Structure formats: structure tokens, C-alpha cells
Amino acid sequence: MTEHNISAHDHGAAALDTAALDTAALDTAALDTATPARRWVILVIVGLVGGVLSGLLGVGGGILMVPLLVGLAGMDQRRAAATSLAAIVPTAIVGSANYLLSGQIDLVAGMIVAVGAVSGAMIGSALLARLSLVWLRWMFIALIVIVAIRMLLVTPMRGETVELTLGVVLSMLAVGLVMGIASGLFGIGGGLIAVPALIILFGASDLVAKGTSLLIMIPTAITGTLRNRANTLIDLPSALVVGTAATAASFGGVALALWLTAEVSNLLFVGLLVVASVQLSVQAIRKKR
Numbered sequence: 001m002t003e004h005n006i007s008a009h010d011h012g013a014a015a016l017d018t019a020a021l022d023t024a025a026l027d028t029a030a031l032d033t034a035t036p037a038r039r040w041v042i043l044v045i046v047g048l049v050g051g052v053l054s055g056l057l058g059v060g061g062g063i064l065m066v067p068l069l070v071g072l073a074g075m076d077q078r079r080a081a082a083t084s085l086a087a088i089v090p091t092a093i094v095g096s097a098n099y100l101l102s103g104q105i106d107l108v109a110g111m112i113v114a115v116g117a118v119s120g121a122m123i124g125s126a127l128l129a130r131l132s133l134v135w136l137r138w139m140f141i142a143l144i145v146i147v148a149i150r151m152l153l154v155t156p157m158r159g160e161t162v163e164l165t166l167g168v169v170l171s172m173l174a175v176g177l178v179m180g181i182a183s184g185l186f187g188i189g190g191g192l193i194a195v196p197a198l199i200i201l202f203g204a205s206d207l208v209a210k211g212t213s214l215l216i217m218i219p220t221a222i223t224g225t226l227r228n229r230a231n232t233l234i235d236l237p238s239a240l241v242v243g244t245a246a247t248a249a250s251f252g253g254v255a256l257a258l259w260l261t262a263e264v265s266n267l268l269f270v271g272l273l274v275v276a277s278v279q280l281s282v283q284a285i286r287k288k289r
Contacts, residue, residue, distance in 0.1 A: 039073060040241060042068075042072045042073050043073060043238055043241040043242050043245070044241060044242075044245045045068075045072075045245075046065050046068045046069055046072070046073065046242055046245075047065075047087060047241065047242040047243065047244065047245025047246040047248075047249065048245050048246070048248075048249045049061070049064055049065065049068065049249075050062070050064060050065040050084070050087065050088075050091070050242065050246045050249075051091055051245060051246030051247060051248065051249025051250040051252075051253060052249045052250070052252055052253040052256070053253065053272075054088070054091050054092070054095055054191075054214070054246065054249075054250050054253055055091075055095045055098070055249070055250035055251065055252065055253020055254040055255075055256070055257060056253040056254070056256050056257045056265075056268070057191065057195070057210060057253075057257070057265075057268060057269055057272055058095075058191050058194070058195050058209060058210025058211065058212075058213035058214055058257075059191030059192060059195070059213065059272065060084070060085070060088040060091075060092065060190070060191055060217055060221065061084070061087075061088065061091065061246060062081065062084040062085065062088065063192070063272065063275060063276050063279065064275075065080075065084040065087070065242065065246075066080045066081050066084050067080075067279070069083060069084060069238075069242075073238065075235065075238075078233055079233055079234070079235055082225075082228035082231075082233035082234045082235075083234055083235045083238050083239045083242065084242070085221055085224050085225055085228065086221075086225045086228070086229075086234050086236075086239035086243065087239050087242040087243035087246050088217060088221045088243075088246070089218070089221045089222055089225055089243070090243050090244075090246075090247045091243060091246040091247050091250050092214045092215075092217040092218050092221055093218055094247045094250050094251070095211075095214045095250040095253070095254055096110075096211055096212075096214035096215040096217075096218065098250070098251060098254040099207065099210065099211025099212075099214065099215075099254060100211065100215075102207075102211075102254075102258060104205070104207035104208050104210070104211045104258075105208060105211035105212050105215060106162055106198075106204065106208055106211075106212045107215070108164060109162050109164070109172060109198070109202070109204075109212055110212040110215035110216050111215075112169055112172040112173060112176070113172045113173070113175055113176040113179070113194060113212070113216050114176060114215070114216045114218075114219050114220065115173060115176060116172065116173040116174065116175065116176020116177040116179070116180065117176040117177070117179045117180040117183075117190055117216055117219070117220045118176075118180060118219050118220055118223055119176070119177060119180060120176060120177040120178065120179060120180020120181040120182075120183070121180035121181070121183050121220055121223060121224065122180070123177070123180065123181050124180055124181040124182065124183060127181070134284070137280065137283075137284045138284060140182060140280065141277050141280050141281055141284065144192065144273050144276055144277045144280070145273075145277050147196045147200075147273060148270050148273035148274060148277070150196070150200055151196055151199070151200070151266060151269060151270050151273070152266075152267075152270055154199060154200060154266070155262055155263055155266060156199050156204070156205050156206035156209070156262045156265075156266060157203075157205060157262070158205040158206070158207060158262055162198070162202045162203065162204050162208075168202060171201060171202070172202070175193065175194070175197045175201070176216070178193060179193045179194055179216070179220075180220065183220065183224070190213065190216055190217055190220055191210075191213045191214070191217065192272070192273065192276055194209070194212070194213040194216055195209045195210055195213045195269060196209075196269070196273075198212060198213070205262070206262050206265050206266060206269075207257060207258065210257060
């Protein structure tokens with residue numbers, strides 16, 4: 001709204017004076033105050049979208065929730081990411097429980113990967129302040145594109161289980177580390193890495209991969225949320241609304257995942273990877289300017 005006022009005023013003058021800026025700010029505040037119901041409706045819709053995505057694909061849902069919170073709810077990027085992460089905690093708990101009740105989760109594999117993911121998140125957060133992310137970001141985008149192409153060539157076999165050997169355990173820890181580091185550096189949820197890794201590297205079925213991915217997210221989301229809470233980044237009322245709606249919607253997402261064929265489910269996940277790579281590319285281009 002402020003940008004609109006500036007544009008209109010520029011037709012008649014070279015710049016806005018302080019009084020005009022104050023008026024624009026008051027107008028914006030008045031709009032926010034006058035439409036609280038609309039804001040809550042937006043938050044519920046954001047939660048429903050994220051919850052269905054979480055249950056259906058085994059991801060946190062932040063890939064869509066964050067831009068929606070920024071574009072529709074008016075949050076800044078950091079607060080939107082922190083609020084989305086807080087909403088993921090109950091969603092991941094309920095979603096993984098639903099997969100567990102359906103027998104589509106590998107508890108041991110999930111705990112192993114989670115150990116690496118929590119450690120990786122700490123490493124990623126520490127590296128964030130020390131590394132130039134330009135090349136790392138583009139390398140991660142390239143990795144997502146490669147994974148998407150590889151997923152197109154693989155049809156997960158349902159009913160398959162993961163055989164745990166020493167090599168597999170060490171590989172799972174490594175996958176967890178990569179997940180955590182990527183999350184700390186780029187704010188990307190672990191599901192984008194966990195689901196394809198469990199399918200491609202360890203031969204898990206798509207349903208087991210999704211359920212296990214949600215299980216892995218629980219400790220990582222809690223850890224990140226506590227850190228964000230300490231830094232006062234979370235909009236708690238909004239997180240409660242989004243989280244409640246997302247948790248309710250996750251039931252439908254899991255039911256849809258169980259109903260869809262492995263082939264269709266695989267294509268949907270590839271589509272999500274494409275969306276993620278585009279979103280990261282846009283962010284990379286903007287940050288380079």
C-alpha cells in the first residue's frame with residue numbers, strides 16, 4: 001500500500017514528504033486493524049495447504065507455507081520461516097503417527113537419520129554466518145534438479161523394507177547431516193532430501209519414506225523452533241492457527257497418499273522438487289543483486 005501511495009504521489013511531485021509517509025503508514029495500520037478476520041482466514045488456508053502437502057508428500061510444507069505467509073499474511077521472510085517451522089511440529093507428530101498406524105514407517109531408520117539431521121542443523125546454522133552462500137546455493141539447486149530427474153527414472157516398490165548394515169547406518173547418518181546442514185543454510189525442510197534419499201539410496205517404498213521423513217522432522221523442527229523462540233522470531237498466535245489447521249489437514253494428506261499409486265505419488269514429489277528449485281533460484285538471483 002505504501003508503494004502505491006509513493007507511485008501516485010510521484011506523478012505530481014519529485015518525492016514524498018514526511019507527512020505523506022506517516023499518512024501511508026497510518027492507512028496501512030488501519031487496514032490491518034480493520035481486517036483481523038481476513039487475516040485469520042488466510043492463516044487457516046495456509047495451514048490447510050501445508051498440512052495436506054505434509055501428509056501427502058512427507059515434507060514440512062514450508063516450501064509453500066513460507067511464501068504464502070509472506071505474500072498473503074504480510075510477514076517478513078524470517079518470521080514467516082520461523083512461524084512455519086513451529087507449525088510443522090504438531091503436523092509432523094500427527095502425520096508420522098498416522099503413517100505408523102498404517103505400518104508405513106521405519107522407526108530405526110528414522111532415529112538414525114534424525115541424529116545426523118539434528119547435528120547437521122547445528123553445523124549449518126554455524127556455517128551460515130561464515131560462508132558465502134552464492135555457489136553453495138546454486139550447487140544445492142543443481143542437486144535438487146538431479147534428484148528430480150533420478151526420481152523420474154525410479155518407481156518405488158511398495159512393501160519394501162530397508163536392510164540395516166553398518167554401511168547403511170553410516171550412510172543414513174550422512175544423509176541426516178546433509179539434511180540438517182541444508183536446513184541450517186537455506187531454510188529448506190528435511191523432507192525434500194529425506195524422501196528421495198530413502199527411496200533412491202536405501203530402497204524404501206514411497207510410503208515408508210514419507211512416514212519416516214515426518215518422524216525425522218519432529219526433533220529437527222523442535223530444535224529449530226526453540227532456537228527461533230529464544231530469538232523472538234515466532235509469531236505465536238499465527239503459529240497456533242497455522243499449526244492447528246495443518247495438523248487437521250494432515251489426516252487428509254496421509255489418506256490421499258495411501259490411496260494414490262506409487263507412480264502418481266512419485267510424479268507429485270518430482271513436481272514439488274521443481275517448485276523448490278525454482279523458488280531457490282529466484283531467491284539466489286535476488287540475493288545476488
